[in-house]
Amino acid sequence: MQTPASMVMGIVFAPLGLVLVFTAAITPQWREGQVQVGPSGALGASGGGGGEGLLLLRSDGLWESCLQVAHSELKQCWPVSGPYQHDSRVRTAQGLVLASLFLCGAGIVLASVGVRCWTDLPLRGIAAAGGLLVALAGILSLVALGLYTHNLPSLGNEDPSGISGAGGSALQQHQRVPTHRLPRLSLRPAGSLYFGWVGGWVQVLGGAALMLSFKRPRCPSWPKRPPVERTEAYEVTC
Structure with a gap:
């Protein structure tokens, strides 16, 4: 069996997404x-790595936050906590991403059964249903990413320093700096968001390619044989 190009594209793009x-x-x-820790123990938001003292890099994900000293191996990560963890927009993004992963996995299983490269006739309806789940998974992940990106600076902004959770407490204890002196960090999108955007669009494309399986191809018509006329044999006698 020659597998249609749309099925091949879908079955490759879906796992990649x-x-x-x-x-x-x-x-x-x-x-x-990032934030600059001066020699006197004061903290200030910084846009670059210049100046004296330590430059601390703060990053947040859906389930984990990290604090790292720039240009060193010192790094501490902890599960998200505080206002950021309880922010309804973060929780919504978590639920959408988990639903997206589940639907995409189920869609890939259905598509694999539907393509059936080991037989002559693919199950087009099952393959297309798998593509529908994969495309829906891509849409859910894109919605989660859009929600997070749109509200990125204000997520968990009840913490005035932007360094919430265990990392912030440890840093404040070590530096002995009052909370009111900690300025808000200027946060920007990071690399994981770009991975997610690419993966979401790849899922949508793969699902759309698999959904083309709903359209059944036309079977080629075989040329008809001309009717065979019976001829009677006559003996010719001289």
Whole structure:
């Protein structure tokens, strides 16, 4: 059997999109910012790595946050906590991403059964249903990413420093800086968001390609044989 190009495209793009969205979900680089720790113990938001003291890099994901000293191996990560964890928009993004991963996995299983490269006749309806689930998964992941990106600076903004959770407490204890002196970080989109955007669009494209399986191809018509006329044999006698 010659597998249609749309099925091949869908069965390749769907797992690729799943891997990209899963990578984005488990990495803590959805947003990032940096803060300069001066020699006197004061903190100030910084846009570059210049100046004296330590430059701390803060990054947040859906389930994990990290704090790292720039240009060093010192890094501390902890599960999201505080206002950021309880923010309804973060929780909504978490639920949408989990639903997207589940639907995409189920769609890939259905598409694999429907394509049936080991037989002569693919199950087009099952393959197209799998493509529908994959496309829906891509839409859910794109909605989650759009919601997070649109509200990125204000997520968990009840913390005036932007360094919430265990990392912020440890940093404040170490530096002995009052909370009111900690300025808000200027946060920006990070690498995991871009992985997620690419993965979401790849899922949509793969699902759309599989959904083309609903259209049945025309079977080629075989040329008809001309009717065979019976001829009677006559003996010719001389």
